[in-house]
Amino acid sequence: MGIEDIPSTHPRAQSLNMRHALIQGVKDGIVADSGLIAHGRGEAFDYLIGERTNKFAEDAIEAAAALLFLAKKPIISVNGNTAILCPKEMTEFSNSTGIPLEVNLFYRTGSRIENIAKIFHSLGSKYLLGTDERQQVELDGFDSYRRIVDKRGIYQADVVVVPLEDGDRTENLVRMGKKVVTIDLNPLSRTSIAASITVVDNIIRFFPLLQEKYHSLDKERAEQVIDNYDNKVILRKSLETIASLWKEELDKKYSMFHS
């Protein structure tokens, strides 16, 4: 079956459509080749958490909403994969909260930045940083192009949301004293371990729920959520859930196939 012929009733339709969109994104100069490999890793881990927002993720998303609610200078980092997978949801969240988005790329080229910015602008994004060369500064301690940041954004931020991230960056940002929220489907990645809040969930499910949680908070409730949050507990729960889903799934598949 060609990828263009996927009926919407196909049990894997959403997953196949995401693949298709990302492959097209490579051809359009938005997604890096290695973004496809990264997406594959994400697919595998999403499968392991049952392709749903589990309780451990919901709790982390609530904490992320609270941290952003209380932050003085929050920022959300954007790359090629996010620009394909959930640009509308990111724009809605950014526009409704005033929290800016910043294009920040590992495989940085001028045309990729431009292509990504175009997507967000066409969706009506009001607060998009990382596209104006005059605002660029470089962070210390980074080997990659990730070091080039916007001085109004990641540079001075106290809270940084880094979806689909490389481990080096998260560790560096934390070392600089910033709080980092990551959305990473692998609960054992360096990013997941280093982050202040780790949302083990698919980014396409993350932003709609973040939006909902954020707008239902007030200052007192947000402080309470942060006080009660322990990322280590959340990561452990994610691992326990994966281990138990894993066994369930095997039993189910076996009985289907060998009946």
Place this chain on the structure above:
Amino acid sequence: MGIEDIPSTHPRAQSLNMRHALIQGVKDGIVADSGLIAHGRGEAFDYLIGERTNKFAEDAIEAAAALLFLAKKPIISVNGNTAILCPKEMTEFSNSTGIPLEVNLFYRTGSRIENIAKIFHSLGSKYLLGTDERQQVELDGFDSYRRIVDKRGIYQADVVVVPLEDGDRTENLVRMGKKVVTIDLNPLSRTSIAASITVVDNIIRFFPLLQEKYHSLDKERAEQVIDNYDNKVILRKSLETIASLWKEELDKKYSMFHS
């Protein structure tokens, strides 16, 4: 760090080099875009089994060697990813055993077949099928181009080795009465569940060990191995191993990061 600058001492050097080679393989018309996503899924699952050949995989590889040893018409399927990841090892095994390789592609184009065949011919591959249109026949029950097979190869084979596979094909081949050996890093994939022998291991570790096991067999020993082999037991062991590695890894990473 650019992917070209990976020092061989880098702890992820092999993994990063494979990524690099596959991305180049896309540019060279050998690997399908979706092959990169599939590789990413493989990376995630390889990580979960500790990036090594575990006992459950070694047992399955021994059984695969025995099945091939006893087969009347064995065949090994080749695609773009295998042509990049382990063409030398596949050629060595094929040449030393007389078991042919057959190019069989999901995203089939004449130029991809040609580019893949070129790689194997340049390595001295003596038994390469799937490139001669006059030998093509179509199998029933396949929606994809996988249905186009070589009548001297997959068509009449009793044992088919399908590395890095789509689930549809494996199920169909089994339904046709063929024995299928798969090398699949996801022990819960449809392919893994449907196959006669499932090697949960990275293909780059598979062929050297298959070579070694095959050449140490005789008929009596091969029959004994097959008699004692239970794929369901092997899959369960792989799952148990993953679950326990999973917990170990978390404890290790946490103590490193929070010391």
